Amino acid sequence: MGDGCYRFENVRGQAKLTGFGIEGVVRLRDEYGMEWAGTAEMQDGGITRYRFRSPKGSTMSGISDGHAILLRDERGNAWRGFVD
Numbered sequence: 001m002g003d004g005c006y007r008f009e010n011v012r013g014q015a016k017l018t019g020f021g022i023e024g025v026v027r028l029r030d031e032y033g034m035e036w037a038g039t040a041e042m043q044d045g046g047i048t049r050y051r052f053r054s055p056k057g058s059t060m061s062g063i064s065d066g067h068a069i070l071l072r073d074e075r076g077n078a079w080r081g082f083v084d
Helices: none
Strands: 004-010 016-022 025-030 035-042 048-053 059-064 069-073 078-083
Touching (some): 004 025, 016 078, 025 048, 048 069
Antiparallel strands (some): 004 016, 016 025, 048 059, 059 069, 069 078
């Protein structure tokens, strides 16, 4: 669950996040070098819920249907991504 390499792009194409996940713990890094710590939790129906927090207290969360991941940050920006 949540294992692999993560890649996200802001839907506006302006920014990227990359990282990795092992056993439900996920670490991402943005283009400025800020790290986001998070979790991947399996829900009913094959959906995975993601929650992230930066050291500055910013948050981001979203879901995956097993194919693609959609995250939204606290400013309303959407991020599309996948696990490779």
